[in-house]
Amino acid sequence: MIGNFSSKLLIFFLLPLYTNYLDPAEYGQVDIYINILSMLYCFVSLQAIEVVYRFIQDAKTEAEKGEVITNSFMIAVFGMLLFSVGMGIFGAVTHFQYTLVFILYVVCNIMAQFCQQTIRGMNRSALYSAVGVISTFVQVALNILFIVVCRYGSVSLLWSHVLTYLFIFIGILIKCNFFKYFRISTLRWRIMKEQLAYSLPLMPNALCVWGMSSLGRYLLLFFYTTTEVGLLAFATKFSQLLGVVNSIFFMAWQQSAISEYNAADKNEYASDIFNKYLTMQVSASALLLPVIKFLTFTIMGESYREAWQFIPLFFVGIILSGCANFVSMGFYGAKKTNTVFVSSFVSIAVYFAVGYFGAKYWYIWGVGLAYALSQLIYFLIMQIRVKPYLHAKIYFKKLLGPLLAAVLSVVLYYAVDSLAVLVGVTILLGGVFLYFNRQLCKKLLNTVFAKYKSRHAKSDTK
Numbered sequence: 519m520i521g522n523f524s525s526k527l528l529i530f531f532l533l534p535l536y537t538n539y540l541d542p543a544e545y546g547q548v549d550i551y552i553n554i555l556s557m558l559y560c561f562v563s564l565q566a567i568e569v570v571y572r573f574i575q576d577a578k579t580e581a582e583k584g585e586v587i588t589n590s591f592m593i594a595v596f597g598m599l600l601f602s603v604g605m606g607i608f609g610a611v612t613h614f615q616y617t618l619v620f621i622l623y624v625v626c627n628i629m630a631q632f633c634q635q636t637i638r639g640m641n642r643s644a645l646y647s648a649v650g651v652i653s654t655f656v657q658v659a660l661n662i663l664f665i666v667v668c669r670y671g672s673v674s675l676l677w678s679h680v681l682t683y684l685f686i687f688i689g690i691l692i693k694c695n696f697f698k699y700f701r702i703s704t705l706r707w708r709i710m711k712e713q714l715a716y717s718l719p720l721m722p723n724a725l726c727v728w729g730m731s732s733l734g735r736y737l738l739l740f741f742y743t744t745t746e747v748g749l750l751a752f753a754t755k756f757s758q759l760l761g762v763v764n765s766i767f768f769m770a771w772q773q774s775a776i777s778e779y780n781a782a783d784k785n786e787y788a789s790d791i792f793n794k795y796l797t798m799q800v801s802a803s804a805l806l807l808p809v810i811k812f813l814t815f816t817i818m819g820e821s822y823r824e825a826w827q828f829i830p831l832f833f834v835g836i837i838l839s840g841c842a843n844f845v846s847m848g849f850y851g852a853k854k855t856n857t858v859f860v861s862s863f864v865s866i867a868v869y870f871a872v873g874y875f876g877a878k879y880w881y882i883w884g885v886g887l888a889y890a891l892s893q894l895i896y897f898l899i900m901q902i903r904v905k906p907y908l909h910a911k912i913y914f915k916k917l918l919g920p921l922l923a924a925v926l927s928v929v930l931y932y933a934v935d936s937l938a939v940l941v942g943v944t945i946l947l948g949g950v951f952l953y954f955n956r957q958l959c960k961k962l963l964n965t966v967f968a969k970y971k972s973r974h975a976k977s978d979t980k
Contacts, residue, residue, distance in 0.1 A: 537819030539665050540672050542748030548672035549751040553732045555623050560724040562601040563628045565717035566594035567635045574639035584699040589709045594632055598625050619676050626683035633690035649686055657682040726862030733869050734885035737877040750882055753825040756810045757832035764840040785909045792844055792910040800920040801951045803833045804927035808943045811931055830928050831886030838893035842900045845910055865896035923950045
């Protein structure tokens, strides 16, 4: 949690840099590029990153770990080679000026993610967190250097990503001596076939997940310009702050869902965690909204301030998306990844149908509405289809208080313009958040103190 949240939070605080040095059209253009590269990543990686994390947890010996790493990495290498050749031909024919950075971005991203998920699968949490924090400082420094000092413009954001991914890959490779795991002699078609049976169904699902988070950009670009895409990117960045909390939580939940899949009380366990998760999500959203409005009107660039009004809709979508991802972990525990695609496909079809008319007639409002509706349908379908593998119930009575706090927050978000009042509202909702999540906060603090005392006692003994 510390490693991921601190790193993502630092990236979030780069928004003032982007909004003050890049206009919405520039920011919209590079956001489109990064979005396209994210889509390519889904295909090129062949989801080998998911494979290595899932399968290495079943490996009992160092030799078995080597088999998993070698075979899954060769799957990724095959995808990277095909992409590099194809992208090179495309660049030569079309004279696309960013061919090299596109290739390096995707390849370095895959290698970095592969190494990170490998050490995570090996339960090396401290190293995983340290890599996240250190690499973030590297990326922040590169962004400041390229944008503020050198004035290279928006495309320099791509190069800062490339160099950061390369730093992660080389750092983990040396630190963990990964070379000892790579043995050509351990390549087995039987193992790769099993891994591909797990990973290939994830590809269309990954594409659909990408589409659900990205389709709005292209709908706006069809009817408007990159300026509107830049405003949308700015608006969704804030809801992604909640998405960061989701991603951190899901790292732990995914591991628990897999390890506890065969437990007799897995449904009761999942229901308890799910409702605590929902309480945290809804109350956190209520707390974040006044903070976001305050930041938008104080430290962000003026040309982006129009986007403040669209932000709450995307928070609704992020919460519903988180709910769907939570219950979908039942499929991963059962290794039934081929069933995930249907839910994703239906939801993205709804997103496109509603978003097309929404973007045309209601601007960014329509995109936000389409996103929230598609995520609701995604969650409902997932909840029904996953029941044979995992059934997480929602305790609506326990959620009533956080929901009322969220409604109050939204009303005040649109009604209050005074920055001083927004500060007061933030303090009030901060207290509400702590009250509804008091058990979780208490357990976190007790865990931190217990670990601190344990380490302090060991150092005294030495």
